[in-house]
Amino acid sequence: MRNTLRSSVLVAVVLSAxxxxxxxxxxxxxxxxxxxxxxxxxxxxxxANPHTFLKVDVKDENGNIVHWVCENNAxxxxxxFGFTAKTFKAGDEVTVVMSATxxxxxxxxxxxIILANGYxxxxxxx
Amino acid sequence: MPQRLVGxxxxxxxxxxSPLARAQTAPLTPQTDAAAxxxxxxxxxxxxxxxxxxxxxxxxxxxxxxxRDLSGIWEPVPxxxxxxxxxxxxxxxxxxxxxxxMPYTALGKETMDSHKAGFGVNMAPIxxxxxxxxxxxxxxxxxxxxxxxxxVQIVQTPRQVLLLYQNTRTWRNIWTDGRExxxxxxxxxxxxxxxxxxxxxxxxxxxxxxxxxxxxxDNTGRPHSDQLSVEEIYHRVDEFNIxxxxxxxxxxxxxxxxVPLNKFRLGMNSPDFDIREMICSVxxxxxxxxxxxxxxxxxxxx
Numbered sequence: 130m131r132n133t134l135r136s137s138v139l140v141a142v143v144l145s146a147x148x149x150x151x152x153x154x155x156x157x158x159x160x161x162x163x164x165x166x167x168x169x170x171x172x173x174x175x176x177a178n179p180h181t182f183l184k185v186d187v188k189d190e191n192g193n194i195v196h197w198v199c200e201n202n203a204x205x206x207x208x209x210f211g212f213t214a215k216t217f218k219a220g221d222e223v224t225v226v227m228s229a230t231x232x233x234x235x236x237x238x239x240x241x242i243i244l245a246n247g248y249x250x251x252x253x254x255x
Numbered sequence: 256m257p258q259r260l261v262g263x264x265x266x267x268x269x270x271x272x273s274p275l276a277r278a279q280t281a282p283l284t285p286q287t288d289a290a291a292x293x294x295x296x297x298x299x300x301x302x303x304x305x306x307x308x309x310x311x312x313x314x315x316x317x318x319x320x321x322x323r324d325l326s327g328i329w330e331p332v333p334x335x336x337x338x339x340x341x342x343x344x345x346x347x348x349x350x351x352x353x354x355x356x357m358p359y360t361a362l363g364k365e366t367m368d369s370h371k372a373g374f375g376v377n378m379a380p381i382x383x384x385x386x387x388x389x390x391x392x393x394x395x396x397x398x399x400x401x402x403x404x405x406x407v408q409i410v411q412t413p414r415q416v417l418l419l420y421q422n423t424r425t426w427r428n429i430w431t432d433g434r435e436x437x438x439x440x441x442x443x444x445x446x447x448x449x450x451x452x453x454x455x456x457x458x459x460x461x462x463x464x465x466x467x468x469x470x471x472x473d474n475t476g477r478p479h480s481d482q483l484s485v486e487e488i489y490h491r492v493d494e495f496n497i498x499x500x501x502x503x504x505x506x507x508x509x510x511x512x513x514v515p516l517n518k519f520r521l522g523m524n525s526p527d528f529d530i531r532e533m534i535c536s537v538x539x540x541x542x543x544x545x546x547x548x549x550x551x552x553x554x555x556x557x
Contacts, residue, residue: 175546177539182546198546205405205421205533206336209299234549 160228160238167197168224174217176204183217183239185225197235199225202252210251221245299335302529309522310495317495320457325409325416325489328530329497332522338404341474342374344501344515349375349475357477363508366478375475381547386476387469391535393445394423395470396463397485400501401515402474406530416451416459421530429461440465443481461487472503473515480507490518497521 169187181201186194201207204214217223222245227237242250301307309332311317331338343349347357354376359367371379372386388394394402405421414432429451436450447466451459463485472479488500498518503509 175542177542178534178536179540179543200547203533205531208304208531209297209335211298213304230549236547236549 160230163229164226164240165229165237166224166226167199169197169222170219171217171221171223172196172219174214176214179203181207181212183223183225183242185223187235195235197225197237199227199237199239201239207252210253212250212252216250301524302531305529307524307528309524311522313525315495317493320491320493322456323453323459324411325459325491325497326411328406328408328524328526328528329521330406330524331404332496332520335405338519340402340404343473343475343477344401345519346517347513347515349377349473349477351376358510358513360506360508360510362480363478363505366508367476370471370476370478372471372474372476377476386471386474388471388535389540391537391540392469394425394535396427396446396466397487397501397503397515398471398473399423399425399427399446400487400499401472403533405533406524406528407521408530416461419530421533423535424532429459431459436462436464440481443467445470447485457491459489461489463487478508479503479505482507492520495523497523 167185167187169185171183172186173182173184175182175184180203183199183201185197185199187197189195201212204212224243225237225239226241226243227239229235229237239252241252244250298306299308309330311332337345340348343353347353349372357363357367367377370377370385371383373379373381373384373389388398388402399420399422403422407421408419410417410419414430416429416431418427418429420426425446427446427449429449431451431453434450437448440448443465445467447463449461449463451461454460464483466479466481466483466485468479468481468483470479471477472483483503483505486502486504488498488502490498490500492498498520499516500514500518501516502512502514504512
């Protein structure tokens with residue numbers, strides 16, 4: 130009974146999570162063409178399918194911390210450009226150049242990342 | 256050399272210079288620090304992060320095509336990403352010009368219009384996309400050939416041809432033992448029922464039926480019914496190359512057959528090429544959905 134209940138709750142959670150269908154395979158039309166550059170501190174590097182994410186905290190002009198979510202290509206593509214699951218760690222200072230969303234939310238699609246030492250990491254063929 | 260050392264020496268030499276031994280002993284170069292490694296070029300690496308090129312691109316000259324043999328590790332050429340086909344398969348992408356050539360029936364058009372995709376003419380706001388693959392449903396066939404066709408290893412037994420795909424780490428089996436396709440499908444399958452016949456020494460023709468109609472044919476939402484029949488022609492051009500042609504026949508959805516891939520080239524990789532994982536993980540997909548929930552396409556914001 131307990132297992133059945135636990136399974137039911139799990140199924141409900143999963144179904145609930147999928148109730149807002151989102152695309153792993155959306156086009157870049159999801160983002161504006163306007164280029165945005167942020168400079169901040171890495172809080173997480175998520176090496177996952179269908180796409181990877183770099184989470185970066187940035188201090189805005191009022192001194193508030195903005196939590197940016199920066200989408201990148203799939204691991205199977207990024208590995209060919211020098212990225213690995215260990216390329217970034219929390220605390221790294223980075224500059225991210227990306228296309229931001231059309232809404233005023235701190236989410237964008239990465240075109241390149243500039244490391245603290247000036248090294249530029251591209252995410253696709255230039 | 257003393258006679259008793261000759262045998263062990265030969266064995267040691269064979270092991271040392273064998274491809275297997277090289278694969279196991281070659282220094283691995285995991286790029287744990289891209290900045291330090293300086294590798295920020297478009298350098299193709301395999302699953303063990305070893306730089307790889309197709310055999311032909313490495314300068315080797317292909318020999319003649321072997322007889323009735325597709326075995327090997329293959330990737331699209333000239334570019335390993337040439338099989339991604341995000342906006343539809345190479346020879347029938349989902350752009351206005353090609354979409355006008357699609358031979359939809361009325362039901363086919365209606366079904367296509369109901370599919371909200373991430374790419375192509377039916378590209379929809381992310382929150383409205385109803386692509387079954389976005390909830391990690393099995394990608395199914397023929398979409399496994401028509402979206403993100405990456406590395407594929409082909410293994411042959413006396414009775415079957417097995418395809419081991421990088422994308423979603425999926426496999427298919429094609430029976431080559433002379434059996435006929437089932438006449439009644441009591442259980443549609445994500446990857447259907449496949450039989451293959453060698454029509455000449457270097458050409459395998461595969462027919463697949465019995466496909467689950469909840470899947471999409473490609474990444475742009477082209478539909479199919481339970482009447483879908485897919486023909487694949489694998490033509491071994493020479494030692495290093497296969498040309499793949501795919502034909503879609505579905506009288507419920509299309510008024511005539513159409514060809515998403517026509518002689519799409521697959522090139523042979525080194526036999527020590529390790530195929531990288533590319534898995535649709537439900538937990539990772541949930542994370543993706545959560546992180547992307549606020550993304551709204553530019554078009555829907557105007």
